[in-house]
Amino acid sequence: MNIVVCVKQVPEPTGTNRIDPKSLRILREGVDSVLDPADEFSIEAALQIQEANPGTNVVVVSMGPDRALEAIRRGLAMGANKGVLVSDANLAGSDALTTAKVLAAAIKRENPDLVLCATESSDAYTGMVPGGIAHHLGLPLLSYAKKLTLAGGKVQIERQTEAGFQRVEAQLPAVVTVTGSINTPRYPALKGIMQAKKKPVDQLTAADLGFSPEQVGEKGAKEKVLGWAPAEQRKAGTVIKDDGTAATQIADFLAQLKVI
């Protein structure tokens, strides 16, 4: 069985993204970059399937600059078997649709039974790439999995909803997006880190996947980011000074919110 996990290197998510005012792209220079924490859940999900089904091959695939190799290596250190990095100056400025198209072409080469993605990346948050990949591969997409089981050539998930969950299944091969409640990702063991550098990583260009420079990057983009703005600051809270009635005031406030 072949499992492909899509991963992305993102600026350290605890920081605030800095935006280049001219290109409106996220500035990645001089910023600590990490494997998107959201991707650790999909890698862990793949590794758990691998442990239960020996012989399963787990491949981590990413599109990004050369240094995104570090994110791939982290996946390899956790236990994945192989990495694929699509890296090419022509790809810079690609929109989500192009990203999905290129990733789908890279994923197809791995002949996957299952493709796992996070629901969205922790930097750009478009959430469109997994759907695009499923479209280009012609595969079903099971989204927002908080539980994933494989049996009889099918994948079944519990899809997180606000009220509870839906149970959904699809014939393999399929694309599944997983949420952060699906598992607790492991730490890469030190031995895994040492082995990671010996594991194979295919480095591909857009041309290797059959794309011309016009089809990808800024030239191929069909959508355009018009602007970024910071979230509206929350209004300052109310300070209650205790003159003996503070407890009542707080209780009244909470009652008004219908929380008590």
Added chain:
Amino acid sequence: MAEHTAAKKPQMPSAFDLLNIESLLSEEERMVRDTVRRFVKERVNPVIGEHFEAGTFPRELIPEMAELGLLGMHLEGYGCAGLSAVSYGLACQELEAGDSGIRSFVSVQGSLAMFPIWAFGSEEQKQKWLPRMAKGEVIGCFGLTEPDHGSDPSGMLTNARRDGDSYVLNGSKMWITNGGVADLAVVWAKAEDGIRGFLVEKGTPGFSTSDIKHKLSLRASVTSELYFDDCRIPAENMLPNVKGMRGPLSCLNEARFGIAWGATGAHRACYEAALEYAQTRIQFGKPIGGFQLVQQKLAIMATEFVKAELLALQLGRLKDAGNIHPVQVSVAKRNNVREALKTAREARSILGANGITLEYPVSRHMNNLESVYTYEGTDDIHTLIIGQAITGISAFS
């Protein structure tokens, strides 16, 4: 995907990496460091204060540390990770940013108990013990120091008498980290042909331990006394491939290397706590970090921290090149522990009364560092080792 190359202009360095040491580390080294840092943040930090107060070692973390590969991490083969010296050092730094007791546990297991078996043991001894020690199924300790022989270990009284197929051990060892929890003690004793290392299993008749109570330092670590009273062990439990003080001293050299790195972790944790406190604690209408006396303390801490890291890194590069001299380890151990201790004390003063509580890591590190200051070669002895190296005259023998 969006990639952008900004015009090159000098960037303000991070408060924790003033000299961009990050750029001197390989990808693998950074991954090891980040992994151990996260483990410490998520698993050690939440529980360590309670353990320190209770005077208990967090045994529940042993399986997790083993799974991560921390036990014997710098050794090759036998289930060990085979890290480079710099990666091993970085891991020690992160562990000690949590607590010296955690780093001590890992140092003792890897450098003092597993290392002598790995370096001087027979193939049978290695096969028998190392994989289980890497998995944390067997905990080791290292018995060298005695009640009356600390800085002068060659004067040890513990002896091993050959009797047929056995050795009979008599004597006692003091200040033994992990002693009371250890399944296997690596004990150095005087035999007929000189100082030898012996593997003594827990439960061997004539071998007993008692834990040292009422410690005010390294409270989240077990420290014990070992007693050998006609303790008979099979002759094949002797480490065959080393004789004399070279055995225990080469182990200490491994462990001191880890300490030189580890101390920078405690150093950073204290500096970090002081910096954050100084930026948020308001007195006289402004953060106390805005006052010159406090700023001076912070600036010295930051500078000494980065100097200590550079020293540790160069030590690691020398070790990885297979070209490290024990006196170089002394330079780093002495400097880095001494400076970490100074920073801990200064940090305590910045935190005021808050600094003495377990809510902040500062006093805990400060008290721990008092032990680190004199264990594995006291500050004085390392000073004299350096003195001897540069003058050619020994001041202690």
